[in-house]
Amino acid sequence: MKENTGKTKYVLLGMLAHSPQTGYALKKSIEYEYSHFWQESYGQIYPTLKVLVREGLAVDDSESGNGRGQITYSITEAGTAVLKNWLSEAPDVEKLRYEILLKISFGANTEPEVILRHLDDFIVRNDNLAKDMDGFVQMLEYLSAQGDDHTYSQLTALCGKYTYTAMRDWAREAKRIITEREIEKNETTNS
Amino acid sequence: MKENTGKTKYVLLGMLAHSPQTGYALKKSIEYEYSHFWQESYGQIYPTLKVLVREGLAVDDSESGNGRGQITYSITEAGTAVLKNWLSEAPDVEKLRYEILLKISFGANTEPEVILRHLDDFIVRNDNLAKDMDGFVQMLEYLSAQGDDHTYSQLTALCGKYTYTAMRDWAREAKRIITEREIEKNETTNS
DNA sequence: AATCTCATGTAATGGGTTACATGATTTT
């Protein structure tokens, strides 16, 4: 009987604390709102929701279903307590895996053009994401001004903006450095 | 017979392309040089090295051992080819999991002080890491000036500097925003 | 009627860490 569901449990509790939702809706929200720093699959979400119910942290609140066989979950008081307790604990140090940085650190094993191409793609992607995040921040700013507070969501979007911008800027600088050193190298061999 | 070892294979090939090493040394190098964007455990490294040998991408080069039961691996020509081919492929889009951002997005469920405390820790950690990375960049700059080129390693360190700095700056801004809005809230209730 | 989207669920598989076992050499 394994009930160890990692962080998924808390993600769902945090979202249910905002409003009762179905597993399907939770997944969609995670994709839309949290994709730049978190992801969950159905294979995690559905079993974890059942665990939450079994542990009394959420309840199956299906009378509010729309007749489509869906299950709406709500957080319980016990769930809110568990959530709050988790919030107070120091967050884990994140373990990142940037494949592009691996490729760059091994860059000497291929032509500079290969690395420059990866950097170009990276710049485009991060520039777009930075803009998306900025739009998100603006939208939440507007909603907050209208009365309903979105400060905390706005802060996570702002973090996305900062990191994507930093990545884009780094990649531009990296391109510059590679190109510059290539020129130097060619000058030395040709003289 | 599963030979699916994910990215580990390429990490090891990339490192062996630089110099023949033991599994133990590879692990230490990953911790020291790549920890800000990659990690591998012995449970991945040792079995993968055997796979590399079985596939002819690396060879057990133990005559260069120091009599301590250690196994030194070298990359083969086939290994170099596989490495170069992988380098040319578009890197995966990274899947991040920032627990701190989860906690911040659920921040409305606890006292602002709890979130501010997490942000303080985050600022300190990222500021230190940014400084470490900067030192690393400087050191590699010096080594490169001495003749042996470390451009690509330097670029990954530079990326670390950019991201840690961005994270630190974001967290400072986040603190400012939270504090500001808390003051506003108190002013409204007190009037 | 066909297709799309909503909706739930699970089994297989993959990928990775942790904990443990073992032992040699080096340092204190």
Next chain:
DNA sequence: AAAATCATGTAACCCATTACATGAGATT
């Protein structure tokens, strides 16, 4: 002599994704 470090290895476990199965309601 003890402790630390070097060094290799594996089994148990955990976490997560993918692929598949199923079916209802909405849309074309």
